[in-house]
Amino acid sequence: MAKILLVEDEANIRSFIGRGLTEFGHAVTTAGDGASAWERIAQERFDLLVMDIMMPKISGLDLCRRFRQYYGYAVPVLMLTALGTTEDIVRGLEAGADDYLVKPFSFAELNARIKALLRRPGTETAVVAPLLACGDLELNYASRRARRGTEEVDLTEKEFRLLEFLMQNQGAALSRQVLLKNVWERDFETNTNVVDVYVNYLRGKVDRDPARRLIHTVVGIGYMMQAK
Known part of the structure; x- marks a missing residue:
């Protein structure tokens, strides 16, 4: 409360x-x-x-x-x-x-x-909490690592923070500006593509199967984490 x-x-x-x-x-x-x-x-x-x-x-x-x-x-x-x-x-x-x-x-x-x-x-x-979960993806705060099903996923610190924020806000469409402010904690030029670059990094590690994708593009806004 x-x-x-x-x-x-x-x-x-x-x-x-x-x-x-x-x-x-x-x-x-x-x-x-x-x-x-x-x-x-x-x-x-x-x-x-x-x-x-x-x-x-x-x-x-x-x-x-x-x-x-x-x-x-x-x-x-x-x-x-x-x-x-x-x-x-x-x-x-x-x-x-x-x-x-x-x-x-x-x-x-x-x-x-x-x-x-x-x-x-x-x-x-x-x-x-020790774990965050979305579908079969788990994020472990203690080890700073992720697991998709039975497969371990190694993440850089920034990838971990981005995935953490996406998972904390599951089901919400998050703009690139919100992700920049909360993950990078600094102001960037509005035309930067750093969010898109790191989302692609994450997708390459946790979303390799398009049929089981958890990170979704929301056209005109940004990205959403959701198990469908």
Whole structure:
């Protein structure tokens, strides 16, 4: 369970998301605008912030920038947005967000993103399971290696981190910008092909049988990890 601050200006959406997060076992505090959220942040300690981008008084982007300036990067921030263009997503990540989710979305996907963010090293609630699994692919944190069925897979550290992030977010379409921000943890030119290069490396090691592919291309967005 995580202590979450949900910031959403539309009351119906705020109530709907809040109930869903509560049903997943989280303790949820809500705020209807950026200024109210800032007051709550000053009064309480949260494990995660979930915020809309377009809000009155203080926008989600400005709230995220202010939060990072005063409180650092230990607490993850997940942006909710109806703006799904690459430019909007990059603006959110540059403001200090760790991840984004484009409306409308399923609660299962939202909860999966939350769990992935809270598992990151450095977060106070981080609990690392010894194994991640997708179909017959297993990722072992202790050995930093993977196994596909009975076959061992040797990975470089960057390949391991990319595969780990894909597996932590199974079923979610992840843009190249999100992968760059979370796996490489730095800003690249938007026309870089480093993600595509490393996805091809991974496919050559864990997806050699096209009929049993786990890493899928999502046209116009990026990649998705899913056993079909």
